[in-house]
Amino acid sequence: MTIDFAQIFHQDSVLVIFTIIAIGYLLGNIKIARFEIGVTGGVLLCALLFGHYGYKIDPIVQSIGFTLFIYSVGWQAGPQILNVLRQDGPRYLVLTVFMAAGSFLLVLALAGLVDLPNTFAAGLMAGSLTSTPTLVGAQNAVSSGLVTPPQGSSADSLIESISVAYAITYIFGTVGLLLVVKMLPNLLRVDLVAAAEAFAKERGFSTKSNEKHVARPILRAYLVSNEAHQGKTISEILEATAGPHVSLKSIYRIKRGNEIITPQFETVIELGDKIAVFATPEEHAKARELYGLSGEVLDRDLTDAVVDVAEVVVTNPEVVGKPLSEVGLYTKFGCYLTEMTRSQIAMPLSPGTVVQRGDVMVVAGERNALDRMVAAVGAEDRKAVETDLLTFAAGIVFGLIIGQITVKLGNVDVGMGTAGGLLISGICVGFLRANRPTFGRMPAAARFILMELGLLLFMVGVGLNAGGGIVEAVGSVGPVLFLCGVVVTCLPLLAGYGFGRLALKMNPALLLGALTGAMTSTPALGIVQQAAKSTVPALGYAGTYALANVLLTLAGTLIMIM
Template sequence: MLFIFCVGVEAGPNFFSIFFRDGKNYLMLALVMVGSALLIALGLGKVFGWDIGLTAGMLAGSMTSTPVLVGAGDTLRHSGVASAQLSSALDNLSLGYALTYLIGLVSLIVGARYLPKLQHQDLQTSAQQIARERGLDTDANRKVYLPVIRAYRVGPELVAWADGKNLRELGIYRQTGCYIERIRRNGILANPDGDAVLQMGDEIALVGYPDAHARLDPSFRNGKEVFDRDLLDMRIVTEEIVVKNHNAVGRRLAQLKLTDHGCFLNRVIRSQIEMPIDDNVVLNKGDVLQVSGDARRVKTIADRIGFISIHSQVTDLLAFCAFFIIGLMIGMITFQFSNFSFGIGNAAGLLFAGIMLGFLRANHPTFGYIPQGALNMVKEFGLMVFMAGVGLSAGSGISNGLGAVGGQMLIAGLVVSLVPVVICFLFGAYVLRMNRALLFGAMMGARTCAPAMEIISDTARSNIPALGYAGTYAIANVLLTLAGTLIVIIWPGLG
């Protein structure tokens, strides 16, 4: 239960923006991936004559998805099945998961490596195409993220280069990657505006990344570099800004014009996934921008687009516990249709409560704060305890299970793992007409499989597929949990 709740908290900041706004393609891909896997699993379960436990366990293992397993197990416990049948179904649920998990993981990793080749897809070219179309930052792999400040005295070469143009007309940042933070003229220190014109003898403070300073035109350096304490007295900070305000959500990254405000963008993080610095990325609520610059300028930018992420090690336990209890209460809700009744279940209830907590946290920085390290610890602890229970439950019957249904499980695991990936590729390529690098990243996100994503990025020799991975990852986690609930609800109606 802790695991599912934490999955919801992580998905919350981006879930609604993906669901309602610019992520319709990613939403459709995730639906196709999860929906096709669910239907195939139901069909194979009936063909092989399995019970709901083996069928749901096979789906969870083939999709390498613990949320499916949690959702199915919780729904079974609240389904009103006789205790003897329930015990058998839960044992078979663990058995099906244990028999197919490795099949699902290995087959997807192998598929990620060879499917682009089998489909004659050149992911490297597709990634380069996106880079050209979107003007991606070629310095995305820069090792040093903190900008530095250096000062130069304006010499005749720089005056000649400026040719009487003001700073706005020169566009120094576009040409050099640095911007002028201060000017000392005739002993007077000032912050320049766009109308300032460089004059002989001015001393200018340039802020930029070390590699940008190294690439400066010689006309900047032919004057003497100066070391003036007042001119260089500037506190460079790096902060993580959470996107929240309406004037930033739904806008392209380029529209923020961070460099016009003297700030540098280092990273864009969505759903804990670092994305390429792409001017055309549409910002979602809850995205995190790592920005460097003068402390005052960074604070101004943060107030304009959202808030600076709290760097605290203190968890808001009151909010965490309150929403956890609310999730359990939601899970107790049951619905009655004729003689058939079913409950939402703790898994779906906790997932929904976690999403709401994560969403509210993205909108109210002082509410529900949970340090990422603490969230990871609780999630991993919950997962490990749950997996230990699965292992203990499956261990006693795994030898008999291998003999009775081992061959069937091998076939079913391969089919459920790979066929939805092929269907998703065909849908994305020929219906949605997506760029192949983005499509393969989105497919791995729909499977929530980080190792396969790394293979796709290596094949593309770019982190551009991460754009697609981030688009489907959050919604897929939610859909997979619901799939575990749905397979148990649908099963009795199939006869």
Template sequence: MSEWFVGTLRNYPELAIFLSLAIGFSIGSRKIAGFSLGNVTATLLAAVVIGQLGITISPNVKSAFFILFIFAIGYGVGPQFMSGLTKEGPKQIGFSLVVLALCLIVPILCARIAGLDLGYTAGLYAGSQTISASIGVASDQISRLGLSPEQVKTYNDQIPIGYAVTYIFGTIGSAIILAQLGPKLIGVDLAKACKDYEAQMGGGDGLEAGLTSAYRQIELRAYRVGNDPSIVGQPVKQIWPGLRVFVERLRRGGAIIDADASTVLAPGDIVAISGRREHIVETITPMLEEVQDRELLDVPAEAIDIFVTNRKVGGLTLLELSETDWARGVYLRKITRNMVEIPALPGTQILRGDILTLVGGRRHMELAIQHLGYADRPVEATDIAFLGAGIVLGGFVGALSYTIGGIPISLSTSGGALLAGLVLGWLRTIRPVFGRIPGPALWLMNTLGLNVFIAVVGITAGPGFVAGLKAVGLSLFLWGAIATAVPMILSVYIGFYVFKFHPAILFGACAGARTTTAALGMIQEAAKSKIPALGYGMPYAIGNTVLTIYGMVIVLLNS
């Protein structure tokens, strides 16, 4: 039975890849003492074990899935990377670049002091900085150094060893430093800082939250208008100033009429009013007689994800948007930026590329879509022609090579695909009628592309993995811990004392620059708030790109 099993995996290596995924994803999400290996590391370790069986896989499989993954990364962060500047954008960019410089310099110094070979150095960098994408870029550059096939294989087999040994502390250590140690280093109470920042942004109990009213339960109720002079005889927009409650439509003389801001109410009208439940209950109900009118309340409504593309909207706060005419009757449920939900507060700025989940009457929603961007309605189809052409175009650009000092240098096909993804993802914010890649499809490209690549790396390196781990394991782990901790600790001090970030968003910015979403989750848990995510978006977009390219830089500086 065992011989048949091993023989089948050797004859059909594609099964070994999917077996690695099945095992990796089964154990990767399991938490022990609040921590987990993560799917990528678990898949790598599973693949290494399976690789002990001596399975041969074409390197083209690894390259194909990695280039799919790297294009998806670029496409996902492109809108924020290319044009997502908030009022603090330049400061966040400057901070990110300083932190990213530390993320390159410190691992290089650690590797040189430890006397590590090139492959271990690239692996230590990838694991300690938790940037799996750099593995593929580093491997591509190593193959272009003009080394013998044997030496190329040796270095490429060292990379996953260095990555596996250093990645666990890279993830867990970063989370602990930013969520637990970081606030103590600068003497702040993170939970209190987030509450204070939320108050500055217009949040908190008892304050009008503009469009953030949609973050709470929305009511639509019917009322009979009496003879109250404060209600009849004037436009509805003047009746309840400061409250986001709207007369959606009214029944007058048996006819149902759609209302707008200029509609004037008359005694005997039956009106359908929408708004936050507390406003309806505390303000409207005491003033008007509530009645049952099912036909009047049967207002066509929908909830839609809207992809923000209008440059006039980018940089405006939710409060500013809530005061526009087209925001009438429209409520916000959530904001998603770089696949992370961010707090919806009156002072939250909207960027091109954000996804706003809105709910409201159909006629109001259509008007909001015209002013915001593109209705990202659920679809199953992906623009495969766009996907294929984008990867090919980027690959051709990346394949261009320049020789400097006898060393050929290029972006590589994967680096070119990343660049293409960035540009095309940004272009879609300008003209969203092309390049449709639904969120679930983008997630699959990202997750499957990376993990198939990692599985092939692990299976290929499997035979030499154990011996390499015995040779450099403990030393590599310790140097990896230093390479992780030093940039993160310094980033806290630099962000707080040099760039003057508010503590509420400082740790989110640190996590974003290092692209460690796991750390962001732990920071938010420690803060008891989603506020830290407001500092995550821009640094994440920059970090994901620069840290990946550093995979090539690491090889060039150590070859």
């Protein structure tokens, strides 16, 4: 029996799609001297090979992938759009606009200099900056009808040209950016470690990487034995022993006889009371001294507790804009912050880290304490397995409708296109979700799979479309495109660094992180953090990344309609 694998693959598009994704994942995870092209690059390379040999998939697959990805980009950017206007926000805003506008103008200048058509110019910008949103915006401008193909061309041929230019420039866009980011501090004789430490000292951060050294709280019960505390309230004891501004912490519950008492500031302490303390081993010793406790006791009424972990979305205006030290998750509620993310980027768990709306905190503590903390900070994103697909689908429908709206200016119909509509809809839903976490529930795992799968389905289509013409293009305009790509990858980064240092007076470690965010390169962020031996660059990355995705999507559309 002879099995013709080539024939099987030609007959089954689903087999082609997931084979490319699987092989692409393997290629993307291969590291060479700490460099890797990433999953997106791996899938693109594999799809180019399959496309070269004539494999195709139904265009609807790429359309679905495009829709899922670009809507998720807007959804992720929603909570952070307004945040960039706070604290260092104006700098991030100006830097992001400078990078996007500078790259856009540079691409137009190079296209005019070497006579590149708009399709190659759009692919050049997308590949050089490794910006998939730019590619999505450019291709959607064609497929949605915003761009009319010239006589003798078709929409498919224009999309193929965009994909080809993207493929030619993407590899250096990935590896070249990592090399420049790695070498730039040495060339400019900038000590990133010292810069990160200086910024950390200024803002009260930890200078160490964001490794989790989480103290595990335990629950123990003790007997009140200090006669000096007899008849005093907890508030009076705290004021006399530790100062007037110490908050109620560590005490889980009190037992007097058979009565269980929930501790409050006005609760009176009596000799013989049993007090359950929920704290780290080190804090237990402090609590025993503070409240005059001695002699550990065994009492199941006190020590039976539900210790839980909550994922909390920050929404309370009274918390937004405050450093973690003022939020006081432990000092006020006896809860322990184990992780905090912003736009899916881990933030430093340091007293000076400023909390922003939409930040997601992972907090451990006793269940009642967690409930009190959640009420004060925001809302708990409970570990639900279901996703609110009604809101998700309705948001996409709303975005697609917005994308169809056009305004007639003279003889020209102007609209945002599908990409612009989905971005706006995603931003609105994401913003509402950050402010009302019970709305549009979507667990982290669901967010990841929808965005990642959408991106990879789209990249499979891009690679297959480009594969048929990649050899011919490399032979004709390949060298020119590649050299232009080198310029577009390097020059905006260097100009952005100079602008950030001279005009915006930004810290070098923070600035490099912000530049990687403005170029939407998470691997480059890893290189910067590694060189700085700090998570400080992640703050800059989170400040520019969300807005950069939006601007670069619009840039891809603009290049095509000019």
